[in-house]
Amino acid sequence: MKAVKIQPGKTVGVEEAPLPTLRESQILVKIAAVAINPTDWKHVEHGFGGGPGSTVGCDLAGTVEKAGPHSRFAPGDRVASIVQGCVASDPTSGAFAEYAAVDEHAAFKLPADMSFEDAASLPVAxxxxxxxxxxxxxxxxxxxxxxxxxxxxxxxxxxxxxxxxxxxxxxxxxxxxxxxxxxxxxxxxxxxxxxxxxxxxxxxxxxxxxxxxxxxxxxxxxxxxxxxxxxxxxxxxxxxxxxxxxxxxxxxxxxxxxxxxxxxxNGTLALGRAVDYAGMHFPASPELAKAHAEFTLLGEKAIANGVVKPQEIKKLPGGLDGIKDALALLKEGGGSRAKLVLTIS
CATH class of the missing domain: 3.40.50.720 (NAD(P)-binding Rossmann-like Domain)
Structure with a gap:
C-alpha cells in the first residue's frame, strides 16, 4: 500500500509500505477520506512521537476490509475512527495511507447518507x-x-x-x-x-x-x-x-x-496503549479507553439521530500526494472553522 511518511528534513512524502498487522480487537479499514489536524504538522515539524519512517495522520473514514469473528463490525461496513499517527514503535500506524489498523472501540458506523469526507471530520473531535x-x-x-x-x-x-x-x-x-x-x-x-x-x-x-x-x-x-x-x-x-x-x-x-x-x-490515550509524546511518557489508561469506548457508542447514536452534525469541510485535491500541501495550509491558518479533508479512494 501507499502511505504518507515523515521524511528527513521535517517534511513528508508518499512511500510504499506493508499492510498493517492487526492486533487483537482491531479491524482493517480501506481508507476513503482523511482530515488534517494541527497535531499532524506539529508531529512532523517538532518530532513529537515517531521520526522519519512513521506514518502521519489521526482522522480517517472508510470501509471495513477485515474484522474478527466476534467483532460488531463486518466487511463492507462504513466507519470512521481515530488512529495514532507518528508512532515510533509502529511505523504502519497512521491515517494517511490506503489502509489502517483501527481499534474496534474507537470506530463508529456511519449513516448511509453521510459522505466519507464529512465523516472524516469527526473522530478526533x-x-x-x-x-x-x-x-x-x-x-x-x-x-x-x-x-x-x-x-x-x-x-x-x-x-x-x-x-x-x-x-x-x-x-x-x-x-x-x-x-x-x-x-x-x-x-x-x-x-x-x-x-x-x-x-x-x-x-x-x-x-x-x-x-x-x-x-x-x-x-x-x-x-x-x-x-x-x-x-x-x-x-x-x-x-x-x-x-x-x-x-x-x-x-x-x-x-x-x-x-x-x-x-x-490526550486522545491517543483513549486507544488503551502507552504514549510517548513531546518528550513525555504517558502510561496506558484502561479507564480512559473504557470512557472512550462508551462515548464512541454515544457518538454513533448522536450522529445517527442528527443530534451531532459534522463540521463544515474544505475538500483539497491530490489524495495522499496532496497531504504535504494540506499540512502547510493548516499550519498557515487555512483551516479556520472548516476542516481540511482529502479523498483517498
Whole structure:
C-alpha cells in the first residue's frame, strides 16, 4: 500500500509500505477520506512521537476490509475512527495511507447518507470531547440531565469545540462560547446560547460575566489554550473544589490558579496503549479507553439521530500526494472553522 511518511528534513512524502498487522480487537479499514489536524504538522515539524519512517495522520473514514469473528463490525461496513499517527514503535500506524489498523472501540458506523469526507471530520473531535466530558465529570448521555447549568466553551469555532457545543446542548447545558463575529450565526445554529467576541480580553471577560448574570461557573473547556485564552477562562470560572477546566494544550500545574482543576485530554490515550509524546511518557489508561469506548457508542447514536452534525469541510485535491500541501495550509491558518479533508479512494 501507499502511505504518507515523515521524511528527513521535517517534511513528508508518499512511500510504499506493508499492510498493517492487526492486533487483537482491531479491524482493517480501506481508507476513503482523511482530515488534517494541527497535531499532524506539529508531529512532523517538532518530532513529537515517531521520526522519519512513521506514518502521519489521526482522522480517517472508510470501509471495513477485515474484522474478527466476534467483532460488531463486518466487511463492507462504513466507519470512521481515530488512529495514532507518528508512532515510533509502529511505523504502519497512521491515517494517511490506503489502509489502517483501527481499534474496534474507537470506530463508529456511519449513516448511509453521510459522505466519507464529512465523516472524516469527526473522530478526533469526538474523542477529545468524550475525554473532556470524562475529566469534567459530565455523564456520557444524550439526556438533558444538566438543564440550564452554564458551561463555557472558549474558541467555539474549533473542530473540537463544535462537537463539544452540540453534545453540551443535548445534555441541557446553557452554552457560553467565544468566537469572531463572523462565526456568530454558525455557532448559534450549533446550539450556543451566548457568543462573546474574544478580541478584547477585558470585554470578553465582562461579556461572559454578563451572560452568567451572577451565577457561578464551574465547568469550562478551553479549545485554544494559547495566549489570552488562559486569562479569560480562569478569570471567568468560580474557584472551588468542583471547578474543572479542560485544555487542548498542556499547561504546567504551577500556572493554574488555586481553586481550579485543569486537565488536558490526550486522545491517543483513549486507544488503551502507552504514549510517548513531546518528550513525555504517558502510561496506558484502561479507564480512559473504557470512557472512550462508551462515548464512541454515544457518538454513533448522536450522529445517527442528527443530534451531532459534522463540521463544515474544505475538500483539497491530490489524495495522499496532496497531504504535504494540506499540512502547510493548516499550519498557515487555512483551516479556520472548516476542516481540511482529502479523498483517498
Amino acid at each position: 469526538l474523542v477529545t470531547t468524550g475525554l473532556a466530558f470524562h475529566d469534567l465529570g459530565i455523564p456520557a448521555t444524550l439526556e438533558p440531565v444538566r438543564r440550564g447549568e452554564p458551561i463555557l466553551v472558549y474558541g467555539g469555532a474549533t473542530s473540537v469545540s463544535q462537537a463539544f457545543i452540540q453534545f453540551a446542548k443535548a445534555l441541557g447545558f446553557e452554552v457560553i462560547t467565544t468566537a469572531s463575529e463572523r462565526n456568530r450565526e454558525y455557532l448559534t445554529k450549533l446550539g450556543a446560547d451566548h457568543i462573546i467576541d474574544y478580541h478584547d480580553t477585558d470585554k470578553c471577560i465582562a461579556g461572559i460575566k454578563a451572560a452568567l448574570n451572577g451565577r457561578e461557573l464551574k465547568l469550562a473547556h478551553d479549545g485554544i489554550s494559547e495566549g489570552d485564552s488562559f486569562r479569560i477562562v480562569f478569570s471567568s470560572v468560580t474557584p472551588g473544589p468542583d471547578t474543572r477546566v479542560t485544555l487542548v494544550l498542556y499547561l504546567p500545574a504551577s500556572d493554574v490558579p488555586s481553586g481550579i482543576t485543569a486537565t488536558t485530554p
